[in-house]
Amino acid sequence: CRLFGISRQTYYQRLHAEVNRAARHAVMLAMVTQVRLAQPRIGTRKLYFLLQKRFEQAGLKVGRDGLFEALRRAHMLVRPRHSYRKTTNSKHHLHKHPNLIKHAAKPSMAEQLWVADITYIDTWETTGYLSLITDAHSRRIMGFHLHSSLHTDGVLKALRMALQQRQTDRQLVHHSDRGIQYCAQAYQRVQQRYGMVCSMTDGYDCYQNALAERVNGILKTELLTTRPRNLAQAAIMIRQAVQTYN
Template sequence: FDYLRSESMLIKPKKNYTKTTNSKHWLRKYPNLIKETKIVRPEQYFVSDITYVKSRERTHYLSLVTDAFSRKIMGYHLSNDMSAENVVKALTMAIKNRVTSEPMIHHSDRGLQYCSAIYQNKLAEKGIKSSMTDGYDCYQNALAERINGILKHEFLIYKCNTGKELEKLIKQSINIYNNLRPHLSLNMKTPNFIHNKKPLKLASKV
């Protein structure tokens, strides 16, 4: 990486100018349940976040739900707005893709979508506890932010012409991320490999 940097060959991260979190609302916020939690198994808790992705048509919004243990993206949905109805579709996919029935926590920021009745009702329906950051503190949802960064800066580096093209690119990118991209924090294994194997002793890096 030092050599690549010296040759100006590293991908430069784009600055985020689009706000995707509105935590100033009257809806109920939930306490942070994962502050002292040690991750020991897949589907112990999911982390969720929303990020923006642009095509030449417009700005789109990508909702992601990731397993904290394996770093596997369990659910996603691309939409043209950040409505709770669209964001909950990523959660629905993630729940459908579960391979265990163990108790689970869902962690997110305190955004309006995650506090909404439709989102919280979906969690309650599946017996999933809700956990949120203490105020607007991105470091308390660092893993979700990290996954956003990997997708946007390693895979979605070219602007698509249309939302349909972008949707296909995201599907391909997530498949590659889950099945082919090794993680240093997973002892250079892929998310899908870790998700479907017995727990391993992993590095502590995000």
């Protein structure tokens, strides 16, 4: 202490503060680990949203940046996965509807706007395709179906599941890309029967259907953490993942 020009009291105060900080971090990381038992790849921003009240109840003063730093030091940050496979075939002769939401205001309540998309699901045996219908206001997945091909039948099953959960009769816009499945007459007939207004992207910009793409990413990168053996096992995992997400 004499060598560095500090008092013994200052040294022990600093040491005590370090011990207390280590103890607080241990409690915080234990809470994070508990959440990640169910969602191993959940990101830090969502962790902070889920755990903020628990941090306060435990007397932990943790901000979002502080949580990032603590997880970085503990090597617990989740690295994003980047992959892409084309599931949209928009080069067809079927009618393509205009983009009705490009300059529209955000929905103010549920069942004003549903967004639809298809993503691939790899298994050890084959590749499946997951169709999703998401409510743009609540962000709830209303309908989903895993199918073995890109035929319209599988996409229709997701739409019918969503319609079974519909609670109101207010005007509902259905937004999707210009894929042949959504433009097919069978799909369009179901939309017309239930009074849905069809909207589609007007180009190849994925940001025109950003919410649907985002939900796809959450399911695949945060909740489906292991590759299923086959489509039957994948269907079970997807059902559990949707329940967790919702």
